[in-house]
Amino acid sequence: MPCLQSTSHPSTFFLTGIPGLEAAHIWISIPFSMFYIISLLGNFMVLFVVGKEQTLHKPMHLLLCMLALTDMAMSTSVVPKALCIFWFNLTSITVGGCLTQMFFLHTVSAIQSAVLVTMAFDRYVAICNPLRYTTILTNTRIAQLGLAALMRAVLIVLPLPLLLSRQPFCANRIIPNTYCDHIAVAKISCGDTTVNRMYALVVVVVCTGLDLTLITLSYVLIIRALFRISSKKTHQKALNTCTAHICVMLMFYPPFIFSSLTHRYGQGIAPHIHILLANLYFVAPPMLNPIIYGAKTKELRDKVGKYTRRR
Template sequence: MQETLFCLSVGHLLPFTMSESNSTDFTNPSTFILLGIPGLEAAHVWISIPFCAIYAIAILGNFTILFIVKTEPSLHGPMYYFLCMLSVTDLVLSTSILPKMLSIFWFNSREIDFSACLTQMYFILSFSAMQSGVLVAMAFDRYVAICDPLRHSTTLTNPVVAKIGLALVLRGIMLILPHPFLARRWPYCRTNIIPHTYCEHIAVVKLACADISLSSYYSLAVAFLVISLDVFFIAVSYTLIIRAIFSLPTKDARLKTFGTCGSHLCVILASYIPHLFSALMQRFGHNVALHFHVLMANMHLLVPPMLNPIIYGARTQQIRDKLLQLFTHKGT
């Protein structure tokens, strides 16, 4: 009953009535209809402006990071390889949702093929898992660099970094793979209308007229295996790092050593805090307006890819120096 009311609550936002939509059998629908941001349709064009700016900064910043690391031999090390992995996941996440979102905002192109919807959902979930794993790998790199610096170059060799990267990719692929297969097997006989700008997993499976307990339990299990364990490993790494820092003899040494972790800590906060806020609001914010839910679901995916290259560009001296070198070289 609650899910039916949820679907009906957005029915008046469409150019056709819900009764007409429900007259069709949506078992294995050929298309879904994305509403965009329900209740804010009149402002879609204006809302697209900050989203466009966020996307442009994310694309420019992350490609700049990739270019700088590739062209500067002094940056060919574990920390910067992991940073490149983070940039790739950020680029895929942004590109997975922004083009379709802008087509909704600008051209009212709301239809999305059923298979394309599941593919988009899979890319968003799998690369979010990879992004979280990269943050763990970066925390491990900082732990080895600070707590066992003499063995850093022998512990995190290029083959080891490549194996870590491959493990993170395989984890994201395998853990998320059941999601689209489970979503495909449910019958969608209520409606094919998704009150969202993209095929968000919960928004899709809520439309099924079947017992979706298997999807719900698996989602919770994946959330625990990915987010909870990743946050736990990051917390353990930084607990050991802080202990090592406070054992240093001078205040200057402590500040300098802690400064090498500053960029990574800022990126962790920028990645996990919006995600945590969105997840808590989704679980407990039943009285919050639907459009605010949708906006937060978009922001927690789009803001970190924009902030990450800015944070590393501003706080990492090697990247700053290379950027200044590029600009001064162009200016001469």
């Protein structure tokens, strides 16, 4: 988000940064900005290598590109504005800018969840139906699934900022955060936000619950298939193909669920702890995801090594 000068204009909100740690903003910004730069470089490298290498134009690597794009979009929707707060104390943001940030932030999160579901399906087909893999998961089908994920995310998330745009905001326009989260903005409204809160809860439960159910189902079927195979070598190879995906899921879903629950029910948690962890969620997984997949995917690792050695 752009740096906006602090004003008292009625169409302006104020982001405080990390409550209680304002004096340490400069120090917090150092690892924060480093994580952001590393995540951009790592994810750009994935996109560049897959784009350049024809041998990597396969469903699994196209899914890695989708994950890289969502990682870059997620961190970029939060980090630039947060750094404006940390470095220059530019805390103001227009209502329109706040709602736009909220829309992109939640939309990208929903897309990334759908990409993780598709990755689980990819692993299921690769392990349980390897002979039909190339006919079930084609590049065209992956593109169609990506488009479906985008459309689902937009349709689900769009009502959130639209409902909030109709709410009245009174004297208190201070948001104790570095970014515009839906619940944080709803809390400063002086109108009735029952519909907003209920819809947001339904989105989290239905979207996240459905995606986690599908992922769990995929892995149940994978484990059942592995029990039917006696070869330990085949077991090891199959598990290696799933390890990276499981690590990425563990970095995405638990922090996301934790943040959603603490926004609603975490009155006993210190605000600076919650906000600091929420901000790490937007920079740490995007930085680690390309490292995890680079380490676990031999083809990608070899191609990245080729380009780095050349330079």
